[in-house]
Amino acid sequence: MTGAVDFRPNEDQRDLRRGIRELLAGRFGREALRAAVDGPGRVDRGLWKELGEAGFFALRLPEEExxxxxxxxxxxxxFEEAGRALLPGPLVATHLAAGAVEGAAEGLTVVTEVSPEGLVPWLDAADVVRGDAAGAVPLRSVDPLTPLHRAPRTGRLSAGAVEAALLTAAEQVGTAAWCTDAAVAHAGRREQFGQVIGGFQAVKHLCAGMLVRTEVARAAVQAAAVTADRVEIAGAKLLADEAAVANARDCLQVHGGMGFTWEADVHLHLKRAWVRAALVLPGAKAAEEVASAL
Amino acid sequence: MDLSYTAEEEEFRARLREWLAAELPGLPPRPDPLDWPGRRAYDCGWQRRLYDAGYGHVHWDASPTQRLIFLEETERAGAPYVGANFVGLLHAGPTIAAEGTPEQRERWLEPVLRGDEVWCQGFSEPDAGSDLASLRTRAVRDGDAYVVTGQKIWTSHAEVADWCELLVRTDPEAPRHRGISWLALRMDAPGVTVRPLRTLAGSTEFAELFLDEVRVPVSHRVGEENDGWRVTMVTLSFERGTAFVGEVVACRRLLGELARTARENGTWDDPALRRRLGALAARFQALWRLTQRNVSEAQATGGVPGTGGSVFKLDYSHARQELYDAAADVLGPDALDLGREWNLDRLSSLSYTIAAGTSQIQRNIVAERILGLPKGR
Structure with a gap:
């Protein structure tokens, strides 16, 4: 059936998603993730190049280019897959620089950008910085996988900021989905009072709420990607931020004491969700953007 | 992913829009909410107009996408919703269409589509609400009839209904899901008593139904004896599927009205309230997209709406209640005035997280059937 409203990814889109999921599973599985946490601040150039070869950065460049x-x-x-895998590095900025900055499309150049909120991720590791990072000072980043600098806040939205908001929202959906899966897996395994805790409504209702947030945010992000409407993108970012942060919190809660440890991965998702929420079009601004269209 | 409509679908929309523009000005004034015979006449009159124009079957025969367009356009144009025909068009009718014999379909479907007969739903009982399968209304076979005794509750439109889709226990010895049958009950049969219940909104939207040795012909049973639970699940998935499309469209319109009021009365200058309205607008837009997704999945699988309905209903029912809470903050002291429609709607919305499966039951469904967590308490 062609032409009818169809929300499902088509076959090519499913293949594309499967391809990146397999690439990330092979090249950035849990061991690589934890190694990155233990040796932070470094972009894996080999992986960056492989992403380039897989078309991650050149995806939206015309074929003749x-x-x-x-x-x-x-x-x-x-980007949902990248978010689910917690893939580090300035993925959005490099993707948006493809075609404009030499080597970005191929994954040979690492590009970062000063966000309108005055945050610069990956400043020391990047080859190219877009925007004015003069006088930027390092923060002790809450996210061990995202080094951050603070630059004077411009408040100006760059040309790519709307698209950056959408792609960041897609990463947030990835985190929201990972957190749902991880909570369900833990709740189906962990036993207390002689049964798995996923049989208790207090726990299963948390999990159900996580799925609802993920599905609502995913529908918003996927539709906004089709319409590319500025207001719809702002709304999608708002919902995706809320879904990622709330799901990471609930996932942590379902994990109990384990959830509070450095060893469990859930804190990495929560911290990254906070960074993505603050980096571009944070909640209050997104809400204002949607309200202004009412 | 493709959010565009086919040429035929756009043509369907254009023709419908044109018809609505011509038809709606000729509608009689809306009846008082407490005037039940008036409401029945109004809702059935509207259904008859739809039928005569070729839209009577739209809830059953049209493709899911056409149905989405129908609900979107009728709501946008301010046309009446199904009203008293809700059960006939969206519960009992689809069940009979799916499970009934040719004779049963012949007898019951056409009058529903023509707006001639109204149905109500006799499922819940005082001791069988969320735990519907524990229902106890008894039906004992006596020759070619069942003799039915028991009590039903929350029966919407019972005062003006001709028929009731009734769940009864035909085998008290069987495991509880396997001893239930689905009967069509004539509401004027001897032994049927209707007692209206007043809701917290002050109106009588539903009733209690007392059944005292009511005789129901065996030929009025839809599906096999003791197979009523499965037959019923078909109905419930319709209810949780795309039944809310029009309401999402309505909420987006309401939010626009609310923003206008807020700009007029100055509450728009409060950033917290303004952002709340923005966040709600984002949520209803996403719910609209989720509806489109559920519909396109139903269309692709050719089936009945699936568990996506539970995900939708969970978020929608809470979002709608939050919409009225935000409205109350915009209205200020006027939020206490029942002379304003907003406030009556706010009261009605308190049922949304309870009716058609409470939020707690929906979360169980999502957790057990989608996430695969074990059944438990």
């Missing part, structure tokens, strides 16, 4: 020639609907599928 050496790109894949696809659009935002495909890009949000890839």
């Amino acid at each position: 050496g790109g894949v020639g696809l659009g935002l609907p495909e890009a949000v599928l890839l």
Whole structure:
């Protein structure tokens, strides 16, 4: 059936998603993730190049410019996978720089950008900085996988800021989905009072709420990718931020004492969700943007 | 992913829009909410107009996408919703269409579509609410009839209904899901007593139904004897599927009205309230997209709406209550005036997290059937 409203990814889109999921599972599994946590601040250039070869950065460049020639609907599928894997590095900025900054499309150049909120992720590791990072000072970043600098706040939205908000929202959906899966897996395994805790309504209702948030946010992000409407993107970012942060919190809660440890991965998702929420179009601004269209 | 409509679907929309524009000005004034015979006449009159124009079957025969367009356009145009025909068009009718014999379909479907007969739903009992399968209304076979005795509750539109889709226990010895049958009960049969219940909104939206040795012909049973639970699940999945499309469209319209009021009365200058309205707008937009997704999945699988309905209903019912809470903050002291429609709607919305499966039951469904967590308490 062609032409009818169809929310399901088509076969090519599913293949694309499967491809990146397999690439990330092979190249950035749990061991690589924990190694990155133990040796922070470094972009894995080999992986960056592989992402480039897989079309992660050149995805939306026209084919005659050496790109894949696809659009935002495909890009949000890839960024959701990157978010689920907690893939580190300035992925959004490098993706948006493809075609404008030499080597970005191929994964040979690491590009970062000063966010409108005055935050610069990955400043020391990047080859190219877009925006004015003069006088930027390092923060002790809450997220062990995202080094941050603070630059004077411009408040100005760069040309790519709306797309950056959408792709960041897609990463948030990835975190929201990972947290749902991790909570369900733990609740189905952990036994107390002689049964798995996932049989208790107090726990299963937390899990159900996580799925609802994920699905609502995913529908918003995927639709916004199709319409590319500025207000719809702002709304999607707002819902995706809320879903990622709230799901990470609930996932932590379901994990009990384990959830509070450095060893469990859930804190990495929570911290990254906070960073993504603050980096571009944070909650209050997104809400204002949607309200202004009412 | 494709959010565009086919040429035929756009044509369906354009024709419908044109018809609505011509038809709606000729509608009689809406009846008082407490005037039940008036409401029945109004709702059935509207259904008859739909039928005569070729839209009577739209809830059953149209593709899910056409149905989405129908609900979207009728709501946008301010047309009446199904009203007293809710059960006939969206519960009992689809059940009979799916499970009934040719004779049963012939007897019951056409009058529903023409707006001639109204149905109500006799499922819940005083001791069988969320735990519907524990229902105890007894039906004992006596020749070619069942003799039915028991009590039903929360029966919407019972005062003006011709028929009731009734769940009864036909085998008290069987495991509880396997001893239930689905009967069509004539509401004027001897032994049927209706007692209206007053809701917290002050109106009588539903009733209690007392059944004292009511005779129901065996030929009025839909599906096999003791197979009523499965037959009923078909109905419930309709209820939780796309039944809320029009209401999402309505909420987006309400939010626009609310923003206008807030700009007029100055509450828009409060950033916290303004952002709350923005966040609600984002949520209803996402719920609209989720509806489109559920519909396109139903269309693709060719089936009945699935568990996506539970996900939708959970968020929608809470979002709608939050919408009225925000409205109350915009209205200020006027939020205490029942002369304003907002406030009556706010009261009605308190049922949304209870009716058609409470939020707690929906979370069990999501956790057990989608996430695969074990059944338990």
